[in-house]
Amino acid sequence: MTRRSIIAGTGSALPKRVVTNHELAQTVDTSDEWIVERSGIRQRHMAGEGETTSTLAIEAARKALTAAGIDGSQIGLIVLATTTPDQTFPATATIVQDAIGSNGGIAFDVAAVCSGFLYALGVADSMLRAGMAQRALVIGAETMTRLLDWEDRATCVLFGDGAGAVVLETREVAEDGPGILTTHLHADGAHNELLYVDGGPSTTQSVGHLRMKGREVFRHAVVNLADVLGNVLKECDLSPADVDWVVPHQANQRILDATAKKLGLPPEKVVVTVDRHANTSAASVPLALDCAVQDGRIKRGDLLVLEAMGGGFTWGASLIRF
Template sequence: MAARAVVTGVGHYLPERVVPNSEFEATLDTTDEWIRSRSGIERRHFAAEDETTSDLATRAAEAALADAGITAQEIDAIILATSTADLTFPSAATMVQARLGMTGGFAFDVQAVCAGFVYALSNAHALIVSGQASRVLVIGAETFSRIMDWTDRSTCVLFGDGAGALVLEANEGTGTAQDRGILATDLHSDGRFRDLLYVDGGVATRSTGHLRMQGNQVFRHAVEKLTQTAESALDKAGLSSADVDWIVPHQANIRIIQGTAKKMGLSMDRVVVTVQDHGNTSAASIPLALSVAKARGQIRPGDLIVTEAIGGGLAWGAVVLRW
């Protein structure tokens, strides 16, 4: 027998304001067609002025708890993946903990930018298999609209706000690849590539700063590294691409998603795609896509799923799980 971290609930939240590509045409030298052709993005959601990352995270968490049929008091830990926490400290996770009325356990943030949710899932898996927690709420939430340079057409049209959450629960498995739950994780980072994607603000500059990206360079690294990490995670689980029911990738750019699927030898009808509706929501994109895919009836119990992501750092990784 082997301890497995099994998904028992999923949920998401999107801010009310929907921003179509056409809205950028009034202020930038861009068009709806230009944005769609280069990214696959058609619209995204932006948080309201008084809406914070912890607000979005709490709403997604409540949906996931309801889906799992449990209360916040039954959760041992909250791990919140975000690069846009409300404050420098305390963590947004502890704010969610308070809002949910969870008075026990512990909560902390994970910061690995767009790879944040994969890192958070890996940490939750480690807590469960080591016996430190029985139920973990894993959230990805971002308000990237707060760190955009609205004069930079190459970046500000790509990102959106949102949140997604999973409830992971300890379960006894057989130790084989047929078990439900997380079967393998694979994480990487390489700080030498910092300047490809970063925010030019923080404690050192005493300012929030804006997102800066060398898009072509990020694209070049993305397809290669995402394919390698996905295949490495599958190999650790004793599986191959042929066993995969769904890839649920980080929703950054349709061309990266297509390129990765092609390199893995998988057709696009086995890839969950939500980038057209949400834009790049960084650490929120994978749990958002999982929740939407479940609601659509795409993902079903027993399906083998690979999630993979790459973000600033550069940080990247993949998780293989059976739903």
């Protein structure tokens, strides 16, 4: 027997407003054909009045709690990954904590952009196995459209808003039982200028806009993601053929295709939601995971690989038996 963090429930939330490529083309110098060809995106959800990172996170958290069959008072740890917190401080995780009634436990935010959920998952798993709590909520939530420069047509069409959450619970399981098997995380700050926001409290005292050099990001993403996926499989003496589902960060359909090809993974094993949700940064992986759980593709016992890369650069992967 071994002690592991298992995924007891998943949940997600999306803003009410859906913006298609055609609608976006009414105000941005672009077209549906141009966006689909370069990214695979057909629509995205955009937060409106009264919809914030915390409201989306709270909705996703409540759904995950319901799926796990527990209430908020049983959660001892909340780790929320976001690039777009409601406030500079306090942490958005504390807003979620109060809303679900888990006051008194641990709650904090993690900032690793599109890799944020993987970072949050790794931190929560380590803390649970260290005995700091028995159950955790791990959330990725973003309102990325509020960071966009709508005159930057190459970038503004790529992002959307949303949230996803999982409930983790520590249990004693058999070696071939469920739970997080391993998580690998990396960062390389030398590439800051390729994907960043040009503002912040200590420089401009205001929030800036997202800036990205897409061609260079694409090149690094394919190499880094293929490497980290290979490493988590190697650590557990597994091969791509053993994987039931890859749940990747939904940045760009071309990155998803290229990464799968580099690893020799069939496309039908890759969960894809980028066409419906666009790039929701830290929300991307848990949102895609919940979609595949809800539609019945992902089942108990399946071997999953979650992976992401984002600004920083940060990247990582987690191998999980669901």
